[in-house]
Amino acid sequence: MNIGIIVFPGSNCDRDVRWATEGCLGIPTSFLWHETTDLDGFDAIVIPGGFSYGDYLRCGAIARFAPVLNSLISFVDKGGKVLGICNGFQILTELGLLxxxxxxxxxxxxxxDRANLSIASTKSSWMKNYKKHDFISLPIAHGEGRYQCSHDVLKKLQDDDSVALRYADNPNGSIHDIAGITNKKGNVLGMMPHPERACDEALGHIDGKSILSTLLS
Amino acid sequence: MLGLTKEKENPINFLKVSLFKARVFVHLRPSVLDPAGEATRSATKRLGIDGVTQLRIGKSIELEIEAASKEDARLKIELMSDRLLANPVIEDWTLEFKDEQKALTT
Structure with a gap:
């Protein structure tokens, strides 16, 4: 069982994610340079936070054309699990997977800051260690995290039970306090909070551990 | 003679293309909050200018593109605007051609 972390020029949470998955959870983890197209042998892929391509034009707008992301679309179609954190979430929306x-x-x-979050849905396996309305606390670090969508899309997200996480005290103005969503199938999760920064007991909080541990289920 | 040889090697060299200058304006959709625009609007008051009721910030992208015709250039820029320059979830765009530049034969 292997996890791949996609690395773009400007990614800066790639090594934090590897410390969390490999160092704290013991899951073999490799880095995938954005120019690779081979995702064979990986069970789950993480798109980490950072400022891919300097966030030029819009966050994630240039990263979405990286060769690795074409392969990621087939990976998702086949049911592979993909987690986008912060800039990774922005890239997944630009790519249209979310x-x-x-x-x-x-x-x-x-x-x-540190944000209190409520588990809004347990439909997907990402939140299987929680019950609906449980509260967790995870770090956030973003300038562009205000989730925005049309009323139709919002209704669809709600009908599909795809809103995964909500802010208890909305810090950024996101519509309906949304902090994280999944795709309809549930195998893709995008979230602004950083679970990888809450896995090591040395940091005082480990609420991110149970989300990352579901990468392999 | 030289021209003939060249044409055989690479006939595309003799295709005529023109250079078009265009500007794409990308702006947030009216329904999307523009906090940077609001902050700038509040600065207009501090400057002493009253009556600015709306101020929204967009992007202007100037580009030059080689294409066989203006229509060809337009199609390319439209595709680029829809898929790269603007995010249709939150942004609209408009396209404006500037004066056509000298025809190029490359």
Whole structure:
């Protein structure tokens, strides 16, 4: 069982994710340079946080054309699990694997804080260690995390039970307090909070551990 | 003679293309909050200008493109705008051609 972490020029949470998955959870993890197209042998893929391509044009707009992401679409079609964290979430929406878009925080600040989140759905296996309405606490660090979508898309997300995480105290103005969503099938999760920064007991919080541990289920 | 040889090697060299200059304006859809625009609007008051009721910030992308015709250029820029320059979930765009530049034969 292997996890692949996609690395773009400008990714900066790639090594944190590997520390969490390999160092804290003991899952073999490799880095995948964005120019690779071979995803064979991986059970799950993580798109980490950072500023891919300097976030030029829009967050994730240039990264979505990376060769590795063509392969990622087939990987997802075959049911492979993909987790996009922060910039990874932005890339997944630009790519169209997740609906909506992430826009500038309402208060214009880059917010680096700890956010209380409620588990909004346990439909997908990502949240299988939780019950609906459980609360967890994870770090957030973003300037463009305000989730935005049309009313039709919002209704569809709700009908499909695809809203995975909500902010208890909305920090960025996201529509319906949305902090993370899945695709309809449930194998793709995008979230602005950073589970990889809450896996090591040395950091004081380990609420991210159970989300990352589901990469292999 | 030289021309003939060249044409055999690479006939595409003799295709006529023109250079078009265009500008794509990308703006947030009206329904999308523009906090940067709002912050800028509040600065207009501090500057002493009253009455600015709306201020929204977009992007202007200037480009030059080689194409067989203006229509060809338009199709390419439309594709580029839909798929790269703007995110249709939150943004609209408009295209404006600037004066056609000298025809190029490459």
């Amino acid at each position: 609906q909506g878009a992430l826009t500038r925080n309402k208060n214009l600040h880059f917010i680096c």
